[in-house]
Amino acid sequence: MAMKIAVLEDNLDRREAMRVCLKDRFSHFDLRFFAIPKEMTRFFDDHLSETIAISLDHDLDLQPEVGRLTDPGTGREVADYLAGHHPVCPVILHSTNSLAASGMELVLREAGWQTFRVVPFDDLAWIATDWFRAMRRAIVGPVKKAAENPF
Amino acid sequence: MRAPLDPTPYPRDPKSVPISASLADGGYVYVQDSQGIVHVHPDGPHLHPKVLGGGEPAMYAGDFTLVDGKVADLTNLSGTFQCDDEQGLRNVAEEFRKIGLEVEAGAVRFFPADGSRPVILE
Numbered sequence: 001m002a003m004k005i006a007v008l009e010d011n012l013d014r015r016e017a018m019r020v021c022l023k024d025r026f027s028h029f030d031l032r033f034f035a036i037p038k039e040m041t042r043f044f045d046d047h048l049s050e051t052i053a054i055s056l057d058h059d060l061d062l063q064p065e066v067g068r069l070t071d072p073g074t075g076r077e078v079a080d081y082l083a084g085h086h087p088v089c090p091v092i093l094h095s096t097n098s099l100a101a102s103g104m105e106l107v108l109r110e111a112g113w114q115t116f117r118v119v120p121f122d123d124l125a126w127i128a129t130d131w132f133r134a135m136r137r138a139i140v141g142p143v144k145k146a147a148e149n150p151f
Numbered sequence: 152m153r154a155p156l157d158p159t160p161y162p163r164d165p166k167s168v169p170i171s172a173s174l175a176d177g178g179y180v181y182v183q184d185s186q187g188i189v190h191v192h193p194d195g196p197h198l199h200p201k202v203l204g205g206g207e208p209a210m211y212a213g214d215f216t217l218v219d220g221k222v223a224d225l226t227n228l229s230g231t232f233q234c235d236d237e238q239g240l241r242n243v244a245e246e247f248r249k250i251g252l253e254v255e256a257g258a259v260r261f262f263p264a265d266g267s268r269p270v271i272l273e
Contacts, residue, residue, distance in 0.1 A: 002266025024197050025214065027230040028266040052268070128196045133178070136214075140224050143260045143269045 002030040003052035005135075006043065008075050009094075010035035010060045017127040018055075025132075026139065036063060037077040044081065051089055053138045054082070055131070058095035058104065079104035083111035090114040090138035094131055114142075152185060152208040153232045155200045163204030167192045172251035176217045181243070182232070183211040189246050199231035211239040215247075215258075222247055222254040226269075228262055235264035237272055244273065 005022060009015055015033050022031055029052060034040035037060075044051070056078055062069035075095065082091065091113050095101040098119070105115050116134040120126045170181065170189040178194035182202040187210060190202050199212055212232035215225040225244055227234045234240070244259045259272040 003268060021196055024199075024230045025228045027233070028262065028264055030266060132196065133194075136178070136228075140216075140226060140228070140260060140269075143224075143271060 001050060002028065004030045004032055004047055004050050005053050005055075005139075006032050006034065006040060006047075006051055007055045008034050008037065008040050008060075008078055009055070009057050010063075010072070011057075013124060014127065017124045018131070021128055021132040022135070025136065035060065035072060037073040037075065037081075040078050041081040044078075044085075048085060048088055053089050053092070053135060054078075055092040055094055055135065056104065058093075058097045058100040074100065076100060076104055076107075079107050082113060083107045085111075087111065087113040090116060090142065092116045092118055092131065092134050092138055094118040094120060094126075096120050114138075152210055153212075153234060154208045155206060155231045156233065157197075157200050157231055158206050159200065160206040161201045161204050164192055164198065164201040167202045167204075170247065170250055170252070172220075174217055174252075176219065178214065178216050180214045180229070181212065182209045182229075183243055183246070185210060187242075187246065189243060197231075199229045209234070211243050213240065213243070217252075220253070222252055222258050224258050224260055225254060226260050226262060233264065237261050241272060 056075040058075040060072045063072045093101045108115050118131045118134050170191045179191045180198045181191045183189045192198050192202050209232045211234045212229040213227040216223045227240045244254050261272050262269045
């Protein structure tokens with residue numbers, strides 16, 4: 001069964017840039033994007049143990065729902081969910097909201113999750129550079145310790 | 152030999168060089184040519200087809216990280232060539248050692264084509 005890469009990101013341009021980067025190196029993994037935290041945690045209810053890397057944004061745009069806009073919540077909800085589970089893989093935090101990202105980082109680390117921080121810059125330029133490097137570290141790095149760490 | 156999935160005959164990137172023991176620390180992509188020579192390029196997006204260029208096939212391809220002059224990780228990760236045999240990766244590690252690069256214990260990490268959990272080969 002293919003391991004999953006799960007990304008909380010609602011911006012379509014960012015998603016496409018991430019998809020292109022991951023296809024270049026990690027095409028054999030099952031890539032899942034989410035725009036709504038609840039949908040992501042529902043996915044994790046069934047697939048968390050098959051997940052090899054997670055990337056979370058914090059601030060999310062309002063979502064259209066039956067003629068109105070609803071608040072989807074934030075990446076913090078996913079961080080809180082993960083903090084209630086045994087760590088299975090590293091988590092990348094890719095948010096310009098540094099205060100909120102610090103809060104997510106704290107709650108995840110206290111629960112034993114390994115985290116990487118990536119600060120978006122220059123529109124999409126950060127995705128092929130900082131984010132992709134963090135993603136590679138998140139996926140390739142833990143393999144070394146497979147026999148001895150929780151991943 | 153594996154043909155690149157992106158058949159565009161890109162010119163060989165001028166930063167692509169045969170591997171040597173004098174490489175600076177950092178991340179690299181690599182492509183092993185039909186003669187068994189490993190060519191490397193500083194890591195970046197969609198570089199594998201430009202390491203040899205011209206739409207040339209590869210004996211093997213992937214990426215690696217050099218830390219303190221030693222190979223900290225060596226993989227078969229390449230969406231362009233998608234090499235999926237373990238022995239091929241072991242052979243690349245042996246080529247690294249032949250030219251004088253130390254490959255750390257646990258550095259050779261194989262990613263199965265079916266997307267299952269990666270494993271350490273050596």
